[in-house]
Amino acid sequence: MWNRREKDKIRKKIFTNIQELGIIKKYLCLPGEDVLCIKTGKSLGVFTTDTHILAYENNTSIFQKIKNNNILTDFNKLSLHHQDITESQHKNIDFAFLDFCGTLGVKEAMWLQELLNNGISRNGSVAITMLWGPQTPPQLYKLAQKFFKNNNTYEQHILSSFKNSIGMPIDKDINKFIPCFILCCVLQNHTFDTAYVYRYKDLGKRTMQVIQLIGIKKSQKNNNFPSLEKILQQGGEKQKMKKANVDWSEAGRKSWETRRLNMKKKKRSDAAKRAWVTIRKNNGG
Numbered sequence: 001m002w003n004r005r006e007k008d009k010i011r012k013k014i015f016t017n018i019q020e021l022g023i024i025k026k027y028l029c030l031p032g033e034d035v036l037c038i039k040t041g042k043s044l045g046v047f048t049t050d051t052h053i054l055a056y057e058n059n060t061s062i063f064q065k066i067k068n069n070n071i072l073t074d075f076n077k078l079s080l081h082h083q084d085i086t087e088s089q090h091k092n093i094d095f096a097f098l099d100f101c102g103t104l105g106v107k108e109a110m111w112l113q114e115l116l117n118n119g120i121s122r123n124g125s126v127a128i129t130m131l132w133g134p135q136t137p138p139q140l141y142k143l144a145q146k147f148f149k150n151n152n153t154y155e156q157h158i159l160s161s162f163k164n165s166i167g168m169p170i171d172k173d174i175n176k177f178i179p180c181f182i183l184c185c186v187l188q189n190h191t192f193d194t195a196y197v198y199r200y201k202d203l204g205k206r207t208m209q210v211i212q213l214i215g216i217k218k219s220q221k222n223n224n225f226p227s228l229e230k231i232l233q234q235g236g237e238k239q240k241m242k243k244a245n246v247d248w249s250e251a252g253r254k255s256w257e258t259r260r261l262n263m264k265k266k267k268r269s270d271a272a273k274r275a276w277v278t279i280r281k282n283n284g285g
């Protein structure tokens with residue numbers, strides 16, 4: 001489903017923007033099976049052979065492919081982990097390219113918050129991919145709706161905050177709001193020097209956006225967004241989440257997968273019915 005051409009362009013722009021930071025000493029990433037971000041960083045001179053690269057992959061077969069990629073041997077300090085990145089902890093990261101394959105779920109958001117608070121070096125940078133639309137975890141969707149109903153000024157707040165600080169106007173579709181709202185909450189105690197937003201359609205025509213923040217600093221609360229903890233608590237979901245240890249983003253992805261499979265099955269059964277009618281007709285039935 002991914003749009004290779006668009007993604008290549010965006011990846012290159014991201015690393016070109018990062019060139020202004022000089023050589024990256026410590027890079028955190030989800031390299032994916034072709035390890036394209038590491039290749040791009042190397043070809044643009046953002047990494048040297050001494051850049052400390054921390055790479056994560058949670059899918060076993062993709063992990064094996066990455067492991068066998070020769071480019072890994074070009075780096076003296078590269079560690080590849082077969083692990084979910086949201087279960088890792090970091091310090092002094094200069095640049096993190098968090099190219100998740102889906103929307104920003106609660107689990108990723110909580111982890112990103114911790115990374116920004118304690119894992120990114122002063123003036124470090126982060127680029128994060130977010131998907132709009134049906135993959136939004138349903139629980140998050142419900143929470144955000146509840147939140148907006150109780151705080152009707154927030155829609156306006158998000159619209160202006162994104163336009164002013166991230167430089168991107170968003171439309172008022174709740175699906176598009178949610179990842180932006182969550183990112184605003186995550187960023188509430190941070191400022192950054194520059195932000196770039198790239199938007200593109202993947203081949204399934206879903207809208208993806210990549211947000212790149214350069215020069216991140218901790219600050220006094222710089223906007224009035226609620227903390228993630230607060231919105232979870234307000235929805236009464238935090239306890240539930242703890243109790244059931246639910247992985248929300250995973251649950252969202254699974255429910256989307258199930259819907260897709262059911263759609264496919266329905267199409268198949270419709271096709272089977274049509275074929276059966278044809279066979280009956282042909283047999284004079």
Ligand SMILES: C[S@@+](CC[C@H](N)C(=O)[O-])C[C@H]1O[C@@H](n2cnc3c(N)ncnc32)[C@H](O)[C@@H]1O
Pocket residue numbers: 011030031032033035036037056057058059062083084085086097099100101
């Ligand atoms: C979109 S690809 C990365 C592409 C690459 N960054 C590039 O520049 O082309 C994302 C990869 O991260 C893996 N992934 C997604 N979420 C993850 C997570 N939470 N922990 C570890 N790996 C994850 C996926 O299996 C996939 O291989």
